[in-house]
Amino acid sequence: xxxxxxxxxxxxxxxxxxxxxxxxxxxxxxxxxxxxxxxxxxxxxxxxxxxxxxxxxxxxxxxxxxxxxxxxxxxxxxxxxxxxxxxxxxxxxxxxxxxxxxxxxxxxxxxxxxxxxxxxxxxxxxxxxxxxxxxxxxxxxxxxxxxxxxxxxx
Amino acid sequence: xxxxxxxxxxxxxxxxxxxxxxxxxxxxxxxxxxxxxxxxxxxxxxxxxxxxxxxxxxxxxxxxxxxxxxxxxxxxxxxxxxxxxxxxxxxxxxxxxxxxxxxxxxxxxxxxxxxxxxxxxxxxxxxxxxxxxxxxxxxxxxxxxxxxxxxxxxxxxxxxxxxxxxxxxxxxxxxxxxxxxxxxxxxxxxxxxxxxxxxxxxxxxxxxxxxxxxxxxxxxxxxxxxxxxxxxxxxxxxxxxxxxxxxxxxxxxxxxxxxxxxxxxxxxxxxxxxxxxxxxxxxxxxxxxxxxxxxxxxxxxxxxxxxxxxxxxxxxxxxxxxxxxxxxxxxxxxxxx
Numbered sequence: 358x359x360x361x362x363x364x365x366x367x368x369x370x371x372x373x374x375x376x377x378x379x380x381x382x383x384x385x386x387x388x389x390x391x392x393x394x395x396x397x398x399x400x401x402x403x404x405x406x407x408x409x410x411x412x413x414x415x416x417x418x419x420x421x422x423x424x425x426x427x428x429x430x431x432x433x434x435x436x437x438x439x440x441x442x443x444x445x446x447x448x449x450x451x452x453x454x455x456x457x458x459x460x461x462x463x464x465x466x467x468x469x470x471x472x473x474x475x476x477x478x479x480x481x482x483x484x485x486x487x488x489x490x491x492x493x494x495x496x497x498x499x500x501x502x503x504x505x506x507x508x509x510x511x
Numbered sequence: 512x513x514x515x516x517x518x519x520x521x522x523x524x525x526x527x528x529x530x531x532x533x534x535x536x537x538x539x540x541x542x543x544x545x546x547x548x549x550x551x552x553x554x555x556x557x558x559x560x561x562x563x564x565x566x567x568x569x570x571x572x573x574x575x576x577x578x579x580x581x582x583x584x585x586x587x588x589x590x591x592x593x594x595x596x597x598x599x600x601x602x603x604x605x606x607x608x609x610x611x612x613x614x615x616x617x618x619x620x621x622x623x624x625x626x627x628x629x630x631x632x633x634x635x636x637x638x639x640x641x642x643x644x645x646x647x648x649x650x651x652x653x654x655x656x657x658x659x660x661x662x663x664x665x666x667x668x669x670x671x672x673x674x675x676x677x678x679x680x681x682x683x684x685x686x687x688x689x690x691x692x693x694x695x696x697x698x699x700x701x702x703x704x705x706x707x708x709x710x711x712x713x714x715x716x717x718x719x720x721x722x723x724x725x726x727x728x729x730x731x732x733x734x735x736x737x738x739x740x741x742x743x744x745x746x747x748x749x750x751x752x753x754x755x756x757x758x759x760x761x762x763x764x765x766x767x768x769x770x771x772x773x774x775x776x777x778x779x780x781x782x783x784x785x786x787x788x789x790x791x792x793x794x795x796x797x798x799x800x801x802x803x804x805x806x807x808x809x810x811x812x813x814x815x816x817x818x819x820x821x822x823x824x825x826x827x828x829x830x831x832x833x834x835x836x837x838x839x840x841x842x843x844x845x846x847x848x
Contacts, residue, residue, distance in 0.1 A: 403556075405556075406556055409555070459796075462528075462794070462795055462796045462799075463796060464796050465793050465794040465796040465797035465800075465832060466794055467792070467793055467794065467797065467832075467834075468796075468797065468831060468832045470743060471742050471743055471744065471766075471833075471834055471835070472742060473737070473739065473740065473741070473742065473743060476718070476720060476725075477718060478718055478719075478720050481713045481714070481716040481717060481718065482555055482712075482713035482714040482716075484713070485554055485555050485556060485557075485713040486555045486556040487556075488556070488794070489525065489526065489554065489555065489556030489557045490556050492525070492526045492528060492529065492794045492795060493526035493527060493528065493556070493563075494528070495527060495528060496528070
């Protein structure tokens, strides 16, 4: 029933995560915070939600790639955390496919949570604010999975 | 049967993208609420501020879709004006109907805005035609949303004895269905839909991951423990597993979803005017999936009612987004009354 390309549920082989764990993690945090700051600059993220993020620490962990991004929001900017200490205020953990499905609005985070494909730990209310903030963003067009173009799915 | 004789498909929206998803995928009406405790899905970051509401109403009306505003909590002592203001604002925005639960607020709305269409919310807890006819006689209520406790035969009995349109739930998470009267959440955290507009508010919820399992706590009270591969549900007391006389089980209710695809022809036959989808707290992806599936099922009934059968892909789409392991017909088909 989906139009165009759909992101299937998949799990990368175990060696990817074993390798991923050995790689430096800072590029993930830099990439993610850069994207988030761009969204702030474009005024895509509501101010009341951002106010709730001030001083909080976040961790996004992609289980099957072994990649993770730790960051915080302070003084109007998302900033990478180079040496996170202690438990983050909020942690999202899932395989790559689940994150892609949520990012492209193909799947509902609650669905993935019920099915235990997405884990949310820490400050639950903060997690809800993040979820609802992402849901409320008006995207000019739903993000297309880059691979859809070469396959001529559209 | 043409499409105009089908029941309206009433879909939820907690955000502008969800509203647009409902409209674009075939909803006849979308219901929503303000960003405050005047509605029963008062969760952080959810619902509509003035700007998004104006845009949402325009978007829906441009495409021939109705907007229903849920102001379905009960005014709290000393703050009645907050609820009255919500009614005034909704009426001023030109919504197609306001969904109300509180009798005092129904009285206010019917006097202050005599031309505004009013619906009786499921939170109003009216299960008999006498209660519904009272709301019709006193406040001019034009439609009532039935609590999810009646059998199909009982729904039919109500419809036969009231001039008020009847709306029933067609899909979504089930709870103990003591709608408008449930205080279980307050038992654990002092707050419930009737007082703050939210069941099990997120600030009281803790998901605690441990090796091999996850614990769910509500205001410190352990309400469930899931193995790693076991489906989880919403963190409400009614869906918890508790130790009762030495046995640990779902003592109140197992996480379950309602799904009426199988009995859709019967629902239409008895004269239901609207079918409602639960889930304003869910994402645009859920709204898309559920709306287009129910739209497809309803449209299939327009021209081949006798040959109607539930398509496997409809069931697959709905069961994917369901809470809990099972989808049920709820009270609609239970043998006892």
